[in-house]
Amino acid sequence: MTRMLDVKGLTAGYGSVQILYGVDLYVDKGEFVTIIGPNGCGKSTFIKALFGIATYYDGEVSYDGESIEKLRTDQLVNKGIAYVPQVNNVFPTLSVEENLQMGGNSLSNKVLKERIERALNMFPDLRSREHDLAASLSGGERQMLAISRALISDPSFLLLDEPTAALSPLYQQQIIERIDNLRKEGITVLIVEQNARLSLARSDRGYIFANGKVVHTGDADFILNDPEIGEYFLGSHDD
Structure with a gap:
């Protein structure tokens, strides 16, 4: 398979506060890969470091x-x-349509319109809310809008930081299903997720972080079905 992302020995943090210690991780083209682990283990910092938000060392x-x-x-x-x-x-004081437009400021009107239409086809729940303020959306609808806006740039690789956090079980299922469906559009996915079982069930592979390091990696099915791993990392949805 074609290697989309390859990370070797990444150390990063915030300013002088180091959070990550030599992380190795890869994602192949077309994969859905999930990062799990306890709170404060560096999962979100890793995603932010990849996107140039955390401090790269x-x-x-x-x-x-x-x-x-x-x-x-x-x-x-x-x-x-x-x-x-x-x-x-999302921008709560802007409408759904305006939020989507903000995702493509540099695009021509024609291309932007096409991208918005594509995003709404992927997240049809938003179509009837186009002219409503983002502030009026439910938590699940806001996440759909946030992902839709990211799609306006026509990405081939999507980084998501806990997209189902604080959502109802129904919306959690819907969001993960929609994210998985993005692979049909040729989008590779790396996700940090607090609902480990839900995300791993859709994933190809998983990484477990602890104390700023990768402590285990493997096929998602193996991680889901390994009783020793499950006891520590999958017993609760609150990690």
Whole structure:
């Protein structure tokens, strides 16, 4: 398979506070890969470091065979990488349509219209809410909007930070199903997820983080069915 993302020995944090210690991780083209682990283990920091938000210290990060560890976020977007943060991921005072338009400020009107239509086809729940303020959306609808806006840049690789956090079980299922369906559009997915079982059930592979390091990796089915792993990492949905 074609290697989409290859991370070797990544150390990162926030300013002088180190969070990650030599993380190795890879994602092949077309894969759905999930990162799980307890709170404070560095899962979200890893995603932010990839997208140039956390402080990069050392290590190698290559995307599609090219070194990207020192690129700005706008340069990463131009290379086909999109990031959906866990919180503050929509503009509540703007309508759904305006939020989607914000995802494609540099696009021509024709291309932007086509991309918005494509996003609404992927998340049809939003079509009837196009002119409603984002503030009026439910938590699940907001996550759908956040992901839809990320899709306006036509990414080939999507980074998601706990997209089902604080959602109802029904919306959790819907969000993960929709994310999995993005693979049919040629989008590779790396997700940090607090509902480990739900996400791993859709994943090809998983990584378990603890104390800023990868402590286990393997096929998602193996992680789901390993009783020793399950006792520590899958017994609760709150990790």
